[in-house]
Amino acid sequence: MTTGTAQRSKHVGLLTDEQASPESVLTEPTALVCSLGRGVRCWNLRNPKAQCFAVDFDRTTAPGRPLTDEDRSRPGEVRRIERAHLRLWGADNLVATADLLITELVTNAFEHGRGQVEVRLWCTASRFWLRVGSGSRIEIGEGGLEAPDEDLAQTGRGLLLVDAFADFWGLSDDRTSVWCSLRTPEGESPGEAVPAD
Numbered sequence: 001m002t003t004g005t006a007q008r009s010k011h012v013g014l015l016t017d018e019q020a021s022p023e024s025v026l027t028e029p030t031a032l033v034c035s036l037g038r039g040v041r042c043w044n045l046r047n048p049k050a051q052c053f054a055v056d057f058d059r060t061t062a063p064g065r066p067l068t069d070e071d072r073s074r075p076g077e078v079r080r081i082e083r084a085h086l087r088l089w090g091a092d093n094l095v096a097t098a099d100l101l102i103t104e105l106v107t108n109a110f111e112h113g114r115g116q117v118e119v120r121l122w123c124t125a126s127r128f129w130l131r132v133g134s135g136s137r138i139e140i141g142e143g144g145l146e147a148p149d150e151d152l153a154q155t156g157r158g159l160l161l162v163d164a165f166a167d168f169w170g171l172s173d174d175r176t177s178v179w180c181s182l183r184t185p186e187g188e189s190p191g192e193a194v195p196a197d
Helices: 074-088 092-112 158-165
Strands: 029-035 040-045 051-057 117-123 127-133 168-171 177-183
Touching: 051 074, 074 092, 074 117, 092 117, 092 127, 092 158, 092 177, 158 168, 158 177
Parallel strands: none
Antiparallel strands: 029 040, 040 051, 051 117, 117 127, 127 177, 168 177
């Protein structure tokens, strides 16, 4: 796992090598649960260490073009799924923060990515985890995360918000996914595992 801001972030630097093992939590989708329309697949993930759920979206927007209405609606669809799962997993108190993180990461994946958008949600004994990937490399400048130049800028704050609100966050080894976590009501120690590439 690459933690692109480990040396700069109070959050990411707390993970140990054992916690960052790519194979430690996620597995491949095992059963298609439902389809939310054209190009959307929902999966349950079988894993003995965590309760997992996955959603894959085929993008309808060409790279570099303004988002279609369909792609613009995707963060809201993922938020509905996340809320239902947080209730199921007994972590209702995380909904507001998880909504913010999902909105930022899913929107960024559609706006800046080029491939299929993959969302993974899972909950361990102490943490709720989220991973969003789009098949495109995520670049963070040498200076780390920086706010947009204009005080009133409406864009350019996605990873800054993730850094501010997530307990931990980082990038996959191939830098095509962002993962983050929030402490669940029972969770008092750092999480057990981070997402696989």
